[in-house]
Amino acid sequence: SRGQVATVEEFHERVARALPGDTIVLANGVWQDAELLFEANGTEEKPIVLSVEEKGKVSLEGKSNLRIAGNHLVVEGLVFKNGFTPTNEVISFRKDSETLANNCRLTETVIDRYNNPERHETDTWVAIYGKNNRVDHNHLAGKNTKGVTMIVRLNSKESQENNHLIDHNYFGHRPNLGSNGGETLRIGTSHYSMTNSKTLVESNYFDRCNGEHEIISNKSNQNTYKYNTFYECTGTLTMRHGNETLVDGNVFIGNNKPSTGGIRVINGQQTVINNYGIGLTGYRFRGAFVIMNGVPNSPINRYFQVEDAKVANNTFIDCDHVQLCAGSDAERSAVPINSIVADNIFYNEKKDDVFTVYDDISGIDFENNIISPNIKPIAEGFVKKALDLKKNEMGLLVPADESLKVGAKISDKIATKENTGVSWYSKADWSVPLSSGKTIQVEAGLNSLFDAAKNSEPGDILELTSEGPYNNTKAIAVTHPLTVKGATGTKPVVLFEKKSLFDIENGGALRLEGLRFDGENAPDDNGNSVISTSKYSMNQNYKLFVENCDFVNLDVNHSFDVIRVYKNTFADTVSVKNSHFEAVTGNVMAFDKETDDIGIYNVEYVILKNNSFKNIGGAALRLYRGGTDESTFGPFLEIDHSVFDNVGHDKRNKYDAAISLYGVQEIDIKNNIFKDSKAINMHLVVGEPIVKIRNNALSNSEKLKVTGDQKYSVENQWQLPPKFS
């Protein structure tokens, strides 16, 4: 029978008496704080179905979740949004550790930005236990917080050799988490990685799944990945643990976006065939194709040696990095053995050094691989050949010669945005770019800027039309992307009386152009700042751009910073250009609130160009990443063409430096002048930090101090007294 229910109590009452063939229908509307337990037993012919009155008109919100337990159950048509689960799993294929789901199906279900406000509180959206379950045609988009989006658990015998099928799911945008725990799909854990899983992952679409560098973390034996599409994902399909994986017929589209990757091979008996990659720019563990070194007699949670790998008939067009023996170091010294790389195409006419070889590759047999004529072969078995490329019906460049036996053929079972997920829920992007909205003119006056910001809409531009001053007795909460700029030709003065002027709240982003921020009205209190993040967790990443601004007189009391961030906040980018900072008692910016030393940090890209810093008590920049975790590759730092004049000498400057860097993974500091300033201090930690210090002039300033034992390069460090006119 088909019975409709309208409350959680009715639902559980109806489930308790459900018979095979029954369908339980959730009534249209919002189900608030609905924790559903769907425990029942159908039959193969007559499953019990949990459905909805109308697809897209039933949503589970607030603190809702679903447990599925029993046999032959089907769940379809749910939408989870506007909330988060109070437990560890939004949808769980079990009631508890005793009662699992088998032969069940989760289909056409949506989980949309159903995120815990706490960025680093772990949860999982779909946790699959039991056996023979199918998870298909679901839409899982916008997971912003720590925890894998979908997990296959193997933590008891009843969940092993499971033969699950995961197909035609749409895995929507997952932003950079800036931490381990941002995987989109994981099968197994290191603890159960010797176990056979036998899960088939087929025809799923991964759309900008950028949580961390493992899009998929395979951690068990005998899984298969076929016909999946990875669109602009900044990571790889990683065979992290477990053997006998088949990776066949997948497509990786990078569109030359930074850090986009392909496939990473670890462990034994891995087969990688018929995959296609294009425009992948990632390097290190995020290369288009990566074979890692292993650890001799590896503990179960480290890296097993690659052996018996078969890598054949793959095509990589315009991909920048193929990394062989990646991760080679004192611990990871076991090179790949008994492996073959044959009949592949590596084609990139713009880059000659596509291959990086970190260790002995004699254990890999290279045969009949085509490379573009410009590429340097690294061994026998590479054939230079100019290919005619054409666009196929998907718009991907493929060899015009269809009779070519080398490289991949793209199956028509390949996942697309259209044939995955559900038809009745939008896959459109929800983010609004900065400066994409209307321009609002703002005249000077008490709180006129505050009021304009309060009334603005996402993407709007506030244009200050006079020289000001624009005084604000209230802090401006930046709750959406907002641009504030001076009208052409003026640099309006902005004053403020609260502890900070701009508070970037969750969902906010800020661009400042052509303004002069003067701290003279700030409260006589320590710890002021011009720009602050939320003091609370932000589960959405933010951006901050500062262009052609002055920040002056931030000296009413001690510890007055320009930019102040808090724990559990993360910026994709902080960019400051053509700006001037003068008379600041605190730090210009300190990104160092993630102090748990587990690889978390506050900003991915820090870009400082053409700025001048004068009479700064604290540091111009502190950037901190603690711990030795290898799941992320930031922060990235560039400092170019800047002047540091009397920076860092305040006795409260606990960094004892003008620029203090700890664990920063990529550093490029060039063409700067340091006068009467403290030093650049760097402590280098993780992996292989890429550090270049070039063309800097020091006058009456401390010299570069480096600790940690990583390599770095310094060129042209002059001792020159600058002349300022």
Place this chain on the structure above:
Amino acid sequence: SRGQVATVEEFHERVARALPGDTIVLANGVWQDAELLFEANGTEEKPIVLSVEEKGKVSLEGKSNLRIAGNHLVVEGLVFKNGFTPTNEVISFRKDSETLANNCRLTETVIDRYNNPERHETDTWVAIYGKNNRVDHNHLAGKNTKGVTMIVRLNSKESQENNHLIDHNYFGHRPNLGSNGGETLRIGTSHYSMTNSKTLVESNYFDRCNGEHEIISNKSNQNTYKYNTFYECTGTLTMRHGNETLVDGNVFIGNNKPSTGGIRVINGQQTVINNYGIGLTGYRFRGAFVIMNGVPNSPINRYFQVEDAKVANNTFIDCDHVQLCAGSDAERSAVPINSIVADNIFYNEKKDDVFTVYDDISGIDFENNIISPNIKPIAEGFVKKALDLKKNEMGLLVPADESLKVGAKISDKIATKENTGVSWYSKADWSVPLSSGKTIQVEAGLNSLFDAAKNSEPGDILELTSEGPYNNTKAIAVTHPLTVKGATGTKPVVLFEKKSLFDIENGGALRLEGLRFDGENAPDDNGNSVISTSKYSMNQNYKLFVENCDFVNLDVNHSFDVIRVYKNTFADTVSVKNSHFEAVTGNVMAFDKETDDIGIYNVEYVILKNNSFKNIGGAALRLYRGGTDESTFGPFLEIDHSVFDNVGHDKRNKYDAAISLYGVQEIDIKNNIFKDSKAINMHLVVGEPIVKIRNNALSNSEKLKVTGDQKYSVENQWQLPPKFS
């Protein structure tokens, strides 16, 4: 005319055309986010009045505030509650720095717990600018956040020589802020402390104003404090800056509560006469009566020498500490001069050493002071005399001999709870004690404890009736005082699957008795804890009591703590007794999240008695207070009769100690055993920390390490191998 208005727009429209003699009436109801500017000009005979339809039925809530500007205005009957001002001042006697209020009156207005959620975000409730203003019969209770409750500003000529009258106000409970900035009344700032203020503060009632050790901070010349009552206030009326203060006829009632104080004298020409104190226990800067040393040629923001002080006819009954030349150190070396202390009574039959003399008191002329016969005189001018004491009509002990010319007479103008504030708003205490509610029996079951806690009311007791296990898949939000205990004779097992079991949220307090907390179901993730504070700012202090509990198997991953606190949270007390901790990878408790080094810390009293700590990777305790601020006297620590067995050896233990103390101001560690453990590390910083380390036995453990240059005492540190049977 009398005109009623119902919206902010109507109000401003009505104000714009107000004439002398008009009354503008706010309609009954809640005024949400009402920012009112009352700018008008009445006359002395015909003021313009802002009133309400019915007193007690009009409230300004959310983000509301009021500015008063102009002449001869009266504001009466407002209530601010359920919100906080988005600006720096709730009620301001000015429009902006140009337009002040003069000859205005604020009366019968209530501000009740109108607190910013951010504990350390500064604001002021009443800021008085201009001249000749009266602030009377207001009720200002429950200011929990940083910032002085009421300020008289002297920051321009127009606000000096102001002749303000502050009278008959009820200053309700202000909890310990644990930081500077918790004053209840301040007149002036150091910057304007050479300026004459001429403010009269008369007949006000200060009810448990415990924000910090300055209840009143006098910072300008020629102010008068008369007939005020200070009830159980943990601080003093402090003449911090400015000369020629008259402190006359005030009453200080300590009721033997800890840290209650009286009057502190600094600067020149201060007159302290006819004041009465009873049952004041405070010491150091919180003594019943304190005369400080000054700094020779003091900068304006330091301590001026006491000269020409007249201290006469005051009575101190059962007060524990009179401190002379307090604060004497290398900097504060200028002793009091040309001063007289005469005709006072210092009577305390229970304490012989009431007087502490820190430096040369020859500049004070003592004459005809009566002391109880047990007290040791410190100079000439003290007469031992047994007095008959009787209770007066206020219940205060006074000499039975009414003809006595020595000591204070209490005026009938003295403030009482009844003759201050308003009659139509309750002065009752709003806090609910732990374990004051009903007992609810809870049976074992999945989330039965979670559900019971969710349905509990403030003060309730949850009694777990079976041995359990009580498994919780959700974290328990402790949003009010809650007790959880095992039924007599059992020690129920409590398990949990989220990152923490109990989250003490703002307004919460927790008592745990007779339970066994087992971490075996906790997530395989770093950073778990059993008990956590809110991750967000808590503007209400909390309490945590643990009695007879076990905490075991907190080792599923690294950094598993027992108690974890966050920045911007503050406990009055954390007490752990008769409890056992075993197999913990992180810290048992680390109170060290206030790292700005401005004298803020996380817990006032830490009491650990009769506990055992076994196999603890991190520290059993870390307690941190950074900076050299002298506004607070905590944290206080007592560790007694505890066993530390293999504590502190994990490589992630960044404190490198079993007990790590930094800046703790009072330490008493006695009768403990340390076996195979790291050391106690102490760094001593502020003022005169009181440190006693007594009767501890160390076996195969590191020795006490002390840094900082303060004195401390160690007695009986044995090297004894304990025998555990």
